[in-house]
Amino acid sequence: MSRRIFLAIIFVLLLIALSGCINILKRYQVTITSTPLLESVTVGKRERELPYRTTAKRGDRILIKAPLVPGYDFAGWLVNNVLNEEANVEIVIEENTAIKAIYIPKLVNEITLGGNGDETGFGLIVESTSSLVSGVTSDSTDSNLIVGNNGGFDFWVPPLEYISNSFLVSPRKAHGGSGDDFISDTTRITGGTVSVGWTDSEDIPFTGSGYPYHGGTDAYAIMLLNDGTIGWQTYIGGSGDDYAHSVNVTVGERLILTGSTGSNDSNFEGTGQHGDIDGWASIMSSYGTLVSNLRKSFGGSGTDELFYGVQTRDGGYLLCGYSKSSDGDLKNIDRSQGEDLWILKVDSELNILWQDLLGGTADERAHVVKEVSDGLIVAGYTASTGRDVNDHKGGKDIWVLKFKDNGELLWSKTYGGTNDEEAFDIIETADGGYAVCGYTKSTNRDVRANKGMSDVWVIKLGMDGYLEWEATFGGTQNDSGRRIGETEKRELIVIGTTSSNDRDVLSGLHGGTDAWLLRLGK
Structure with a gap:
């Protein structure tokens, strides 16, 4: 009886570990857009055309820089409908993520x-x-x-x-x-x-x-x-x-x-x-x-x-x-x-x-x-x-x-x-x-x-x-x-x-x- 309990515990632990591995390996959708204005933004060290779509694992960090645009005020990065007002922002991926640069026209x-x-x-x-x-x-x-x-x-x-x-x-x-x-x-x-x-x-x-x-x-x-x-x-x-x-x-x-x-x-x-x-x-x-x-x-x-x-x-x-x-x-x-x-x-x-x-x-x-x-x-x-x-x-x-x-x-x-x-x-x-x-x-x-x-x-x-x-x-x-x-x-x-x-x-x-x-x- 104790052997069966031991094997069941081992099985559950293996499932938990496997689930954790799956979560670590799971990739989330990341979409970067802008209010109707920008053609590209700097993602990491590379220029990316908008809309830019990629995937990332949980915990990955994405660095984005907002360019200055004549005629517009930069209001912030809208990340899953939460506004971050910094021009250069590092986003930690925890789920599918929609990122939008918000520019207010003058x-x-x-x-x-x-x-x-x-x-x-x-x-x-x-x-x-x-x-x-x-x-x-x-x-x-x-x-x-x-x-x-x-x-x-x-x-x-x-x-x-x-x-x-x-x-x-x-x-x-x-x-x-x-x-x-x-x-x-x-x-x-x-x-x-x-x-x-x-x-x-x-x-x-x-x-x-x-x-x-x-x-x-x-x-x-x-x-x-x-x-x-x-x-x-x-x-x-x-x-x-x-x-x-x-x-x-x-x-x-x-x-x-x-x-x-x-x-x-x-x-x-x-x-x-x-x-x-x-x-x-x-x-x-x-x-x-x-x-x-x-x-x-x-x-x-x-x-x-x-x-x-x-x-x-x-x-x-x-x-x-x-x-x-x-x-x-x-x-x-x-x-x-x-x-x-x-x-x-x-x-x-x-x-x-x-x-x-x-x-x-x-x-x-x-x-x-x-x-x-x-x-x-x-x-x-x-x-x-x-x-x-x-x-x-x-x-x-x-x-x-x-x-x-x-x-x-x-x-x-x-x-x-x-x-x-x-x-x-x-x-x-x-x-x-x-x-x-x-x-x-x-x-x-x-x-x-x-x-x-x-x-x-x-x-x-x-x-x-x-x-x-x-x-x-x-x-x-x-x-x-x-x-x-x-x-x-x-x-x-x-x-x-x-x-x-x-x-x-x-x-x-x-x-x-x-x-x-x-x-x-x-």
Whole structure:
């Protein structure tokens, strides 16, 4: 009996020893990357191209050196989502290890766009490092760049070139009527651009295949040729108030428009209006004609709006906004209090495939939704605690949510301080993470610095939503970012609005507010 016990003990000891040998011999995956910037880093004594992948045993030490890069501040090495701020770091391998160099881009150039009145920047097309188009609402009458003013606020869509480290703006005619016309979004189409928004002008001469003025506030769309002349323009609406909030190009160069409507006649006749204000989506031809069987209102008896729509790889569409309804299209959807963040997936005929409402004890809105390489990403804000909101920082927080293609929520995270933050745009960046722009009024928690009142706030997230870096831009007055893009050189371009005339606003303020274009990095 004792011999059997002895042999069993020997066997167990051998297993333990063998297990230890296996652990010693086991090799772990090590991946070294960078925020979209570096082509290589020094690993040990050798230069390695990024991304660099290798294997290492437990206890192996990897020495990495971060180079200095003009236009960027080195923030540290992110090792399995733990930041080490040393430039030269020695990492001891204990498991599979993801190492990322975090660089925060500096403001390398900026330009204010405007005249003696008020301008707001809402549209941005990043065509290349040196070629951009901006979408601006303008009521100025004294600028050589803003050719003409039709009365009140007008659409102004100037192209810009970036040459010799300076922005060159091409003069462009402002478009609209004698009332107020507000731009909300701009996109590129073959031969020119399409911009959308809304107008209370009754005297815009609709052209091409467009529609006449319908009453109240109408949505408004205009196609401008590359030389700035009108290709077509049109009203979209009915006898109520109607707004267009976004425009994107689809396969085959149609357009997907989203907005809100208080109408059930004219362009919205037969679209299935549910309440006083519905969200709406429509497909438009490249000639400005609404496709008759592809117009639809979404919502219930409460207030519902759609702020963004984009086509997906399968030919359907993603829509997002907010809802206060619990009936109509939303009768079977569990909701919380106040306004809920609303996301919908519809098919090519605009039939709802799935939808969801998310929120907590207060209000939420989704300002943008994008299809990304491995699912869907949504950005907006939450002012809530509880239910779907796990970490409320205070006031309004930026809220970013990641979904699978079928609508299953993968993660949601809040970003901000104890005052208000909102996100208006999000993009997938070249490194597989995300860049978000909006504004912040905070000076604490996720926000390291505030220049005064509200600032343009840009945050960079990893693919899992981890906050890699954040940066504020602005002056002592109110500043906000509206759209963000990335160039082929991995710079970030932001357009928004400033009322500041100091600090980061070096090009000076022309009027009450100016559209503000920022170039970050390189």
